[in-house]
Structures are given as C-alpha cells and as structure tokens.
Amino acid sequence: MKSTQINIGSTLCRPDALLKVSGTAKFAVDYYGQDYIWAGVKRASIPHGTLKNVDCSKALKVPGVLTVLTHKDIHGTNRQGVVKKDQPVLVDDKIRHCGDAVALVLAETKSALAEGLVAVRTDTKELQPVKDVMSALKPGSPLVHENNAKGNILLAGEIAVGKSLAALKECDVVVEARFETQRQEHAYLETENGWARLDDKGRIEIVCSTQTPFRDRIEVAEALGMDPENIRIIVPNVGGAFGGKDGITVQSLLALAAQHSNGRPVKMWWDREESFLASAKRHPCMMAYRLGAKLDGTLHFLDVDIILDTGPYDHLGGVVLALAMEHSGGPYRIPNGLIRGRCVYTNNPVGGAFRGFGVTQVTSAIERAMDLLAEKMGMDRLELRLKNALKAGDRNFVGKTLTTSTGIIECLETLSRHKLWKQKSSWKCGVPPFKRRGIGISATMHASGYGPVVPDYANAKLELTTRGSFRIYCGVVDMGQGNTTANIQIVGSLLNQPIEKMEVVLPDTDKTLPSGSASASRCTYTFGNALISGAKIMQERLCQKAADLMMIKDSNEFSMIPGAIRHLPTNREIRLETIARIMDSSEKTVTAYFRAPVATDSVTDDKNLRLHGIPHNLFSYSANLAYVEVDEITGKVAVADYLTVSDCGNVMNPQIYEQQIQGGVCQGLGLALYEDFETLDGRIITKDFSTYLAPTSMDIPDIQSVALGIHEPTGPFGAKGIGEISTNGPLPTIANAIFDATGYMFDKSPITPEAILDALNINLSG
Amino acid sequence: MSKVFMPAQPDELWGILDENPEAVVYAGGTDLLVRLRSRFTKPDCLVCLERLDDLKGVKADDDDIFIGALTTHREMLNDPIIQKDLHILTHALKQLGSPPIRNMGTLGGNIVTASPAGDTLAPLYILNAQLEIGSRNSTRRAPIESFILGPGKVDLAHGEILSRVVVRKVPKFEVHHYEKVGKRNALACSVVSMATLMNVSSNNLISNIRLAWGSVGPTVLRFGDIEHFLVGKPLTVEGLSEAINMIQELVKPIDDIRATACYRREVAGRLLLRLLKYSV
Incomplete structure (x- = not known):
C-alpha cells in the first residue's frame, strides 16, 4: 500500500504531476475572463534604427481594433531591467534589436489583432547594426546606447589573483586556447503570456508566467509610474522558464494595456516565433585561456579573458559576467592569474539569464583547457583534476575560502570507481567500422544565491486551516523544477502530517510573501530554510496551544501526529481542526524569515563586481563522464552514455533530484551538439523550431545520476542547489570525449558533424 | 477564414474542384497546415482528402503492390505486404518526422509535396514506382521521376489527384538499405539521404544495384551510369572508391540553413561505404 506519509530523502511524487498531465492544472494561459480582449506587440523587425514616428491611423481603422498605444501613453520611466534599467517597455528613441516593442495593439479578437499589428506603420531610420562583440569594441563603432559612459x-x-601575470614565467607547461560558445534559446513549452485587469479601485491584477513576481511588481510600477501597491502579480503553474522568465516579458505591456481597456481583461500570448524574437537568450561567449602548471601537474597560473554578447540590454548580463568570472577557474586551486571580463552591448537578441548563467560557458573553457594540459603533460586527465581539485579551506580561483561543503574530490573519486570509467578501454576496443569512440570527463562547480551584496532572503508563511490542514504560502515560483514539492516535504515531515493535510498557495504578491526570484539554484535552499523555521514555530505554537487546552504545564510533552497533537505521557490527543477552531486567525498563521549567509572574503575592491555577485558562499559540485561515438562517414556524434556524480548536498527527493540532473544534461547536450540561435547582422536566422534544433528523446543517451548526498550544514536538511549545475557538464564532457576519439579539440559549439568532418578530413576511400 | 471541403466520394471531389479553381488540396496536412500558419492571408478554399476511403490501404496481386495515396506512414509501417516486400520503404518511414507526423502524413502527400528531402521519395525512385493520377474522366500513369519536376513542383493539373502508387514485385533484392543524415535523430529534415537496393554475389561482387540520393539536388537523384559502373565491382573500399568520386561530381547540392553544399557532396559519396556491412 502506498503511504501518504511524507519524508525527507524519499521520493514523493509531485502532487501537481497528475494535474499537469491530465490538463487540469491552471497555467497563466488558461485565464480569459468575461469580455476579455487581446493585446499584441508591434515588433521593430530591424536591429538598429531611430524611431521617428509610429503611425497608428490605419491600424485604428481595422474593425475590431480598440486602440493602439505607444511610448507616449506611458507615464513612468518606460525603462525596465534588474540591475541597469535600460530596456524600454515601448521604444521611445531608438530601436536596439529586432524584437524591440514599438507599439501595443488592443483588439476584440485575435484576428483583428493580427490585422491591426500589420497595419501599424513605423517610420524608422535604419542605423548600422552592431553585429558582434568584436565590432562593438572597435573604436568608432556605432553605439547601442549613446549615453553609456563606457x-x-x-x-x-x-x-x-596572487602574483597575477608574473606567475606565467614560473610555469613549466602552459596551454593556450580560445573558445567560443553560441547563443541558446530556452525553448520552454509555455511561451510568454499573461492576463491583466484594472479594477474599479485603480488596481491592476496580472496573472503571468514569470520567475520573479515581487521584482516584476516593482519594475512594472516604475516603468509605468504606478504605486507598486496597486499592482498584484499572480503566478499559477508555469510551463518552464530556465531563466528566460527571470525578468520582465509581458508584464508591463499587459499593465499598460489594462490601463486602456476600460476595465476589460486583457490577454497577451506570444507565439513561438515572437518568443524566439523577443525573449532573452544564453549569452554567446568568447573566452581566451592560458593555463599553466608545474611539472608535477600542480596548477599554477590561469589567465582568462571573457567577452559576453548581451545584446542591447543589461537584462542580467552584468550578473552573468560576474558569475562567469567567478567560476572561470573551475573547481581547482589555482594560486595565480588574471580574470578579465567584458559584457558588451550589440544589436543582437537580448542576452539574459539561462540555467548555468555564465558558468556553463566558462566551465566549457576551463575543462577543455584541462584536457589540453593533461594531453600536453602526458598526464591522466582524471589524475590532473584530482590533484588540483578544491578541498574545504582552499581558496577557489577568485580567492574565496571554501567554508561550506566541498565535495568535488568525492565526485571525482566516485566517478573513478564507476563502471563506465573502469570499462572505458574495453568499450573503446569494441569500435565498429567507420566509427571512433572516445570518453570524456569534466568537473564543475556552481554557486547558489545572489552574492555578497544583494540580500538573498525568503519569507515563509504557513497557516493552519480550519480543516486542520497546513497551507504553505510559496513565495518562490515553481516553474517545473519541483520546489513546491520540496516545500510540502519540509512542512509535512517537520509537522508529521500526511500529503492529504498539505495545501499550497502559489506565488501571489497579495497572499504570499516576498522571497526573491526562482533562480540562482536558490529556491529550496533559501525558501526551504525559511519554511523550516516557520514549521518549527508552528509546531511550538500548536503544542503550546494543546498544552494550554489540556492544562498541562510542559508543552515539550506533546508531539504532532498525523491529524492531531498527542500528549505522550497520557496518550490524550487533540485534533488539529479542533485546535484550529479555537485559534484566532492571526495565531493560525506563522511567518519566518531566512537570509542566506554571504561571503565576507574581500576578493576584489571593485564594488561593482561585488554588487554583481562576486564572490558567492555556497557551491554545488559535479563530475561528469560521457561515451561518444563519432561517425567517420558523416561526422555525426552519438552520445552512448552519460554519467553525472553530484554533490548538491543531502537529497530531499531522489526523483526530483534526478529529474533536475536529467533535464540539465539534456539542455547541456543541446548546447554541445545541436542548438544554435543564429543571427546575421542582428537578424535572426533560426526563427522557429524547424531551424532551431533542440535534441529530441532520440538524441539523448541514458543518463545516470549518482548523488553523493553530502550534508551541507547550512542547507535545509543538508541540501544545496541542484537547479543549474547539470547544465554545465555536457559541453566540455562531450568536447573532451570527441578529443579523445579524434585527437581534435573543438573550440566552437555546437560541435557539428560538418565541423568534425572538416577537422578529420579523412580520406576514407583512398 | 478558409472554407474546408471534406469529400467522401470521388464525384463529390471532382465537383468541388470544378467549382473552386483556386482550391488547395491536402491529405494529412502535415506540410500544408504548417506553411499556412505563417501566412497572413489564407487560401479561400481547402479540400481535405482524408475521407476518400478508396484511396487508402495496401493491396497486392501477383506482380504489383498498390499503395493508396491516402495511406498514412504509420499504416504503411504496420502493413504486412510492405513489411514483407518493401523493407526499403519501412526503413525510410521509421525515420520520417515523428510519431504524430507518421500518424497524420500520407504517402501521396509526401510525393506531391515533392521536397528533395522527402523521406519516401528516394526509396520510391529505386523501386521504379509508377504513380496513378486520377481525374473525373480518366486515369493516367507516370513514373515518379517524371511526375516530380522540382522542389514543390509536380506534374499535376487542377482537377487531378494522385490516387495510388504502384510498385513491381520483381526483381528481388537482398539488400534494402536506407540512411538518412539529419541534424538530429527525429523530427529532422534530411541533409543527405541514400536509398539502396542491392544484390551481392557469393564472391562479394555487386550483381545488381539501384541507388538514389535525397537532399542533394532539386529532386531525388538517381544515376544510371553509377549503377552500371558498380555492377560486377567488389564490395570493398577499393571497389567503391571510384564510384564515390563519381557521385560527388554528379550530385547538385545547395547551401542552406541545415548544411553546406560541400558537406552534402562529401557525405553523399561517403554513404556508399556503409554498404560494406553487407559484404560477404
């Protein structure tokens, strides 16, 4: 029989799973309402230009079009952004990428909207686009933002770091390489959408698909000149985000539309093409690496130069750069070196948050450099990694002393004992005709949380209902990763209550409490810690209440059991619903605050870098292995097996943990071998899923996940962040495996069959 | 909004086509509906053939196999006649699109769409498939290579419908080989494909061979010269090497978003080497 008991560390099937697969779970797209209208965006369609005029007259004549709004209808700053607010809601001066919004059309029907959008005429003067970072950095390049000081x-x-560049000459061996990673699209199932309504008290309610309801509220308010109190953001189930909804998408546009819809609900729903055009992407990245070691393989020096293409807006580009810089040396002790980074404006699609957040890019560089070094030194690649892997108390490359659990050595050692590592030679020997086989490994680390300056906090809220169940007010969005299930496990196990006694309220700025973004591998760590405090307070309060009712002095003699509280010495019980009835509503609600500990190391004097997150305090680790088979006839790569050994703290839910590993590996394999969001002079070439190819189930190997379950003392039940790290492994692991198979280290991703055939240049028939 | 007709009888269809000279005809819709989605103006009139039951199913007599144009890819994969005699087609069908596309898409649709990347086409070319084209008053037959004129272009007049595909049962081939090179393993348009029917003698000489390539020209390409050249050659790297060069000279690929012409040319030739696995 299935137990409904909730434990930490055993799989609890997500309570929302059945609702989602059966189509009963509500997403933002499921909101319509009485008498609703459609809103849609006229996009710029040119990468760079001056907007001289928007002519709405024709659009207004289209039957069914209600109104057309431009920047002139916005009475706030008309600027959005997380750190630097440089992105307009509707363009007021310049067009900076093809997806810029220039006008907002409100219409009775979808077809009237489509016709209205075509009828909006924009008068623009095209400017020379800044098409890539190299041309952006050239003196005399056109400027994306004329008033930007730099x-x-x-x-x-x-x-x-340490002796900086002076340590180069102390190295016995140096490898030098340049790497380039591509732009990647998140490709979540649920495209950006939402629904909004202005009520008769002047308050706007927005239901939308977002990772950041509380921050959205402030951004929308500023951009539109509203009081944040007059904006309510509700986030029902979310169909994927991966960082792509960490920032404003439809929110301000919907609020603006609601201001002009005479109280009628407004719906906006980007189709896939619009999502591709307008949404943020993983930053393309250019990296120059010089890695030096002593003769015995001790790493001594690393020189890194990172350039990110952030497109025309900050979005989170600066923060991505900082995280990339911080992780540029991988999970190794490297005492000397220099880290340089630049995040550069162009007229390409907006670069933004994407699972991995800059770490994915630099991990692919340091890990390929490690294999090049091992090759040059004639050293085993696993041995080289083990020799230099970080231990607690070491300083990582950026100079941060590791004070939290540090399991990379255990990850690598576990990998070395795994059968896939042990059987690698025999697998390679069994290679069929016209194939080459190779094995690759990589080691990764990934920080969680916001860094030393921006407060990484959460406010949990928990309520005992009159039915005697517990209602968890989730302040952090669950966009599919499963943190809501983790919340249920935390409360259920601490209060000893079965799944039937658990209820959740999904994020809603009117009901749940500000708890930061669903990002940075922080959701369960930060909110979970707050929720643990909340559950403990609830337990104490209820036991005290029970003690008072039974007129027993010591509340410690009470314990919570499913549905009730029991006085252990006498076995007398009181039902939770009974207690709930006699409690005042404020008594039945508990709130608790948690703020994540931060690093106090002074690794840089640059206040701006600190503001952008350097350094972090808590890191997850993984070691990865892949078997690949390269086809000599076509250049195609088949990944035969993939293994991740991870230290992401104690495992709260094995199934969800593994799902996070599997999903991240799939996205990483997409980056390694398939996905490329291509542009030409600022214009998008891969406009839809027929040309932007993400891997299918037919392209994904068996993925094995081994979780070490090392207890992290600061974590909720010893857990650390699991959301992102698995995305970082595949690109370097696959590249290193192809290196092993072919002797050729590919420095550009995705690694295409064409590039492989070019590099191999084998004359098979000669 | 477009009008959609769904005739259930041929007479009904001919009437609709007569009355709607601009009508756009489709079967499974897996190509057409995708294209229409991105178009702002839709055709006034669509004719969906899916209720014309006479054009569905697979039959055989002593000499020929007849495949109704409205037979879906999935139905063909499940069909015992095709499973028994037309392995080459099943190899290709297994790699066509994805399960939903195979459930909806039809053989006739794949032919009339006339994409050089159409997965069933290279097999049909080397099966010397004949197409039956029906209209109100007549039926004509055409070999597939003369019916397909170029990308998206077929020899089909308004008022005509591709009704079935006819394949001769002889000669018999031992080797039915199809390889599709796509950018991923499902839901991928082929970058190059090669279909082969072959017999190899006991002393490892090619005794009979037919070859066709997809995605390396405006239509599927078949070269009689290469087929003749290969007959009698040993099935070895040396025996194939000259043919590989010939193929690479004869194919006419283009650059597009999926691959360069250079890659396609290179791989079109090299795919011949995969036949070595059938050597005896």
Whole structure:
C-alpha cells in the first residue's frame, strides 16, 4: 500500500504531476475572463534604427481594433531591467534589436489583432547594426546606447589573483586556447503570456508566467509610474522558464494595456516565433585561456579573458559576467592569474539569464583547457583534476575560502570507481567500422544565491486551516523544477502530517510573501530554510496551544501526529481542526524569515563586481563522464552514455533530484551538439523550431545520476542547489570525449558533424 | 477564414474542384497546415482528402503492390505486404518526422509535396514506382521521376489527384538499405539521404544495384551510369572508391540553413561505404 506519509530523502511524487498531465492544472494561459480582449506587440523587425514616428491611423481603422498605444501613453520611466534599467517597455528613441516593442495593439479578437499589428506603420531610420562583440569594441563603432559612459561596454572587470601575470614565467607547461560558445534559446513549452485587469479601485491584477513576481511588481510600477501597491502579480503553474522568465516579458505591456481597456481583461500570448524574437537568450561567449602548471601537474597560473554578447540590454548580463568570472577557474586551486571580463552591448537578441548563467560557458573553457594540459603533460586527465581539485579551506580561483561543503574530490573519486570509467578501454576496443569512440570527463562547480551584496532572503508563511490542514504560502515560483514539492516535504515531515493535510498557495504578491526570484539554484535552499523555521514555530505554537487546552504545564510533552497533537505521557490527543477552531486567525498563521549567509572574503575592491555577485558562499559540485561515438562517414556524434556524480548536498527527493540532473544534461547536450540561435547582422536566422534544433528523446543517451548526498550544514536538511549545475557538464564532457576519439579539440559549439568532418578530413576511400 | 471541403466520394471531389479553381488540396496536412500558419492571408478554399476511403490501404496481386495515396506512414509501417516486400520503404518511414507526423502524413502527400528531402521519395525512385493520377474522366500513369519536376513542383493539373502508387514485385533484392543524415535523430529534415537496393554475389561482387540520393539536388537523384559502373565491382573500399568520386561530381547540392553544399557532396559519396556491412 502506498503511504501518504511524507519524508525527507524519499521520493514523493509531485502532487501537481497528475494535474499537469491530465490538463487540469491552471497555467497563466488558461485565464480569459468575461469580455476579455487581446493585446499584441508591434515588433521593430530591424536591429538598429531611430524611431521617428509610429503611425497608428490605419491600424485604428481595422474593425475590431480598440486602440493602439505607444511610448507616449506611458507615464513612468518606460525603462525596465534588474540591475541597469535600460530596456524600454515601448521604444521611445531608438530601436536596439529586432524584437524591440514599438507599439501595443488592443483588439476584440485575435484576428483583428493580427490585422491591426500589420497595419501599424513605423517610420524608422535604419542605423548600422552592431553585429558582434568584436565590432562593438572597435573604436568608432556605432553605439547601442549613446549615453553609456563606457561606449558599448555594459560592465567590465578585472581581478588579479596572487602574483597575477608574473606567475606565467614560473610555469613549466602552459596551454593556450580560445573558445567560443553560441547563443541558446530556452525553448520552454509555455511561451510568454499573461492576463491583466484594472479594477474599479485603480488596481491592476496580472496573472503571468514569470520567475520573479515581487521584482516584476516593482519594475512594472516604475516603468509605468504606478504605486507598486496597486499592482498584484499572480503566478499559477508555469510551463518552464530556465531563466528566460527571470525578468520582465509581458508584464508591463499587459499593465499598460489594462490601463486602456476600460476595465476589460486583457490577454497577451506570444507565439513561438515572437518568443524566439523577443525573449532573452544564453549569452554567446568568447573566452581566451592560458593555463599553466608545474611539472608535477600542480596548477599554477590561469589567465582568462571573457567577452559576453548581451545584446542591447543589461537584462542580467552584468550578473552573468560576474558569475562567469567567478567560476572561470573551475573547481581547482589555482594560486595565480588574471580574470578579465567584458559584457558588451550589440544589436543582437537580448542576452539574459539561462540555467548555468555564465558558468556553463566558462566551465566549457576551463575543462577543455584541462584536457589540453593533461594531453600536453602526458598526464591522466582524471589524475590532473584530482590533484588540483578544491578541498574545504582552499581558496577557489577568485580567492574565496571554501567554508561550506566541498565535495568535488568525492565526485571525482566516485566517478573513478564507476563502471563506465573502469570499462572505458574495453568499450573503446569494441569500435565498429567507420566509427571512433572516445570518453570524456569534466568537473564543475556552481554557486547558489545572489552574492555578497544583494540580500538573498525568503519569507515563509504557513497557516493552519480550519480543516486542520497546513497551507504553505510559496513565495518562490515553481516553474517545473519541483520546489513546491520540496516545500510540502519540509512542512509535512517537520509537522508529521500526511500529503492529504498539505495545501499550497502559489506565488501571489497579495497572499504570499516576498522571497526573491526562482533562480540562482536558490529556491529550496533559501525558501526551504525559511519554511523550516516557520514549521518549527508552528509546531511550538500548536503544542503550546494543546498544552494550554489540556492544562498541562510542559508543552515539550506533546508531539504532532498525523491529524492531531498527542500528549505522550497520557496518550490524550487533540485534533488539529479542533485546535484550529479555537485559534484566532492571526495565531493560525506563522511567518519566518531566512537570509542566506554571504561571503565576507574581500576578493576584489571593485564594488561593482561585488554588487554583481562576486564572490558567492555556497557551491554545488559535479563530475561528469560521457561515451561518444563519432561517425567517420558523416561526422555525426552519438552520445552512448552519460554519467553525472553530484554533490548538491543531502537529497530531499531522489526523483526530483534526478529529474533536475536529467533535464540539465539534456539542455547541456543541446548546447554541445545541436542548438544554435543564429543571427546575421542582428537578424535572426533560426526563427522557429524547424531551424532551431533542440535534441529530441532520440538524441539523448541514458543518463545516470549518482548523488553523493553530502550534508551541507547550512542547507535545509543538508541540501544545496541542484537547479543549474547539470547544465554545465555536457559541453566540455562531450568536447573532451570527441578529443579523445579524434585527437581534435573543438573550440566552437555546437560541435557539428560538418565541423568534425572538416577537422578529420579523412580520406576514407583512398 | 478558409472554407474546408471534406469529400467522401470521388464525384463529390471532382465537383468541388470544378467549382473552386483556386482550391488547395491536402491529405494529412502535415506540410500544408504548417506553411499556412505563417501566412497572413489564407487560401479561400481547402479540400481535405482524408475521407476518400478508396484511396487508402495496401493491396497486392501477383506482380504489383498498390499503395493508396491516402495511406498514412504509420499504416504503411504496420502493413504486412510492405513489411514483407518493401523493407526499403519501412526503413525510410521509421525515420520520417515523428510519431504524430507518421500518424497524420500520407504517402501521396509526401510525393506531391515533392521536397528533395522527402523521406519516401528516394526509396520510391529505386523501386521504379509508377504513380496513378486520377481525374473525373480518366486515369493516367507516370513514373515518379517524371511526375516530380522540382522542389514543390509536380506534374499535376487542377482537377487531378494522385490516387495510388504502384510498385513491381520483381526483381528481388537482398539488400534494402536506407540512411538518412539529419541534424538530429527525429523530427529532422534530411541533409543527405541514400536509398539502396542491392544484390551481392557469393564472391562479394555487386550483381545488381539501384541507388538514389535525397537532399542533394532539386529532386531525388538517381544515376544510371553509377549503377552500371558498380555492377560486377567488389564490395570493398577499393571497389567503391571510384564510384564515390563519381557521385560527388554528379550530385547538385545547395547551401542552406541545415548544411553546406560541400558537406552534402562529401557525405553523399561517403554513404556508399556503409554498404560494406553487407559484404560477404
């Protein structure tokens, strides 16, 4: 019989799973309402230009079009952004990428909207686009933002480590390489959408698909000149985000539309093409690496230069750069070196948050450099990694002393004992005709949370209902990763209550409490810690109440059991619903606050880099292995097996943990071998899923996940972040496996069959 | 909004086509409906053939196999006649699109769409498939290679419908080989494909061979010269090498978003090497 008991550390099937597969769970797209209208965006369609005029007259004559709004209808700053607010809701001066919004059309029907959008005429003067980072950095390049003090540079930073460049000459062996990673689209199932309504008290309610309801509220308010109290953001189930909804998408546009819809609900729903055009992407990245070691393989020096293409807006580009810089040395002790980074404006699609968040890019570089070094030194690649892997108390490359659980050595050692590592030679020997086989490994680390300056906090709220169940007010969005299930496990196990006694309220700025974004591998760590405090307070309060009712002095003699509280010495019980009835509503609600500990190390004097997150305090680790088979006839790569050994703390839910590993690996394999969001002079070439190819189930190997379950003392039940790290492994692991198979280290991703055939240049028939 | 007709009888269809000279005809809709989605103006009139039951199913007599144009890819994969005699087609069908596309898409649709990447086409070319084209008053037959004129272009007049595909049962081939090179393993348009029917003698000489390539020209390509050249050659790397060069010279690929012409040319030739696995 299935137990409905809730435990930490055993699989609890997501309570929302059945609702989602049966189509009963509500997403933002399921909101319509009485007498609703459609809103849609006229996009710029040119990468760079001056907007001289928007002519709405024709559109207004289209039957069914209600109104057309431009920047002139916005009475706030008309600027959005997380750190630097440089992105307009509707363009008021310049068009900076093809997906820029220039006008907002409100219409009775979808077809009237489509016709209205075509009828909006924009009068623009095209400017020469800044098409890539190299041309953006050239003196005399056109500027994306004329008033930006540093030209086309959004953020630049430099961190010297140890003796910096002077240590280069102390190295016995140095490898030098350049790497380039591509732009990647999140490709979530649920495209950006939402629904909004202005009520008669002047308050706007927005239901939307977002990772950041509380921050959205403030951004929308500022951009539109509203009081944040007059904006309510509700986030029902979310159909994927991966960072792509960490920031404003439809929210301000919907609020603006609601201001002009005479109280009628407004619905906006981007189709896939619009989502591709307008949404943020993983930053393309260029990396120059010089990695030096002593003769015995001890790493001694690393020189890193990172350039990110952030497109025309900050979005989270500066923060992505900082995280990339911080992780540029991988999970290794490297005492000397220099980290340089630049995040550069262009007229390409907006670069933004994407699972992995800059770490994915630099991990692919340091891990390929490690294999090049091992090759040059004639050293085993696993041995080289083990020799230099971080231990607690070591300083990582950026100079942060590791004070939290540090399991990379255990990850690598576990990998070395795994049968896939042990059987690698025999697998390679069994290679069929016209194939080459190779094995690759990588080691990764990934920080969680916001860094030393921006407060990483959560406010949990928990309520005992009159039915005697517990209602968890989830302040952090669950966009599919499963943190809501983790919340249920935390409360259920601490209060000893079965699943039937658990209820959740999904994020809603009127009901749940501000708890930061659903990002940065922080959801369960930060909110979970707050919720643990909340559950403990609830338990104490209820036991005290029971003690008072039974007129027993010591509340410690009470314990919670499913549905009731029992006085252990006498076995007398009181039902939870009975207690609930006699409690005042404020008594029945508990709130608790948690703020994540931060690093106090002074690794840089650059206040701006600190603001952008350097350094972090808590890291997850993984070691990865892949078997690949390269086809000599076509250049195609088949990934035969993939293994991740991870230290993401104690495992609260094995199934969800593994799902996070599997999903992240799939996205990483997409980056390694398939996905490329291509542009030409700022214009998108891969406009839809017929040309932007993500891997299918037919392309994904068996993925094995081994979780070490090392207890993290600061974590909720010893857990650490699991959301992102698995995305970082595949690109370097696959590249290193192809290196092993072919002797050729590919420095550009995705690694295409064409590139492989070019590199191999084998004359098979000669 | 477009009008959609769904005739259930041929007479009904001919009437609709007569009355609607601009009508756009489709079967499974897996190509047409995708294209229409991105178009702002839709055709006034669509004719869906899916209720014309006479054009569905697979039959055989002593000499020929007849495949109704409205037979879906899935139905063909499940069909015992095709499973028994037309392995080459099943190899290709298994790699066509994805399960939903195979459930909806039809053989006739794949032919009339006339994409050089159409997965069933290279097999049909080497099966010397004949197409039956029906209209109100007549039926004509045409070999597939003369019916398909170029990308998206077929020899089909308004008022005509591709009704069935006819394949001769002889000669018999031992080797039915199809390889599709796509950018991923499902839901991928082929970058190059090669279909082969072959017999190999006991002393490892090619005794009979037919070859066709997809995605390396405006239509599927078949070269009689290469087929003749290969007969009698040993099925070895040396025996195939000259033919590989010939193929690479004869194919006419283009650059597009999926691959460069150079890659396609290179791989079109090299795919011949995969036949070595059938050597005896």
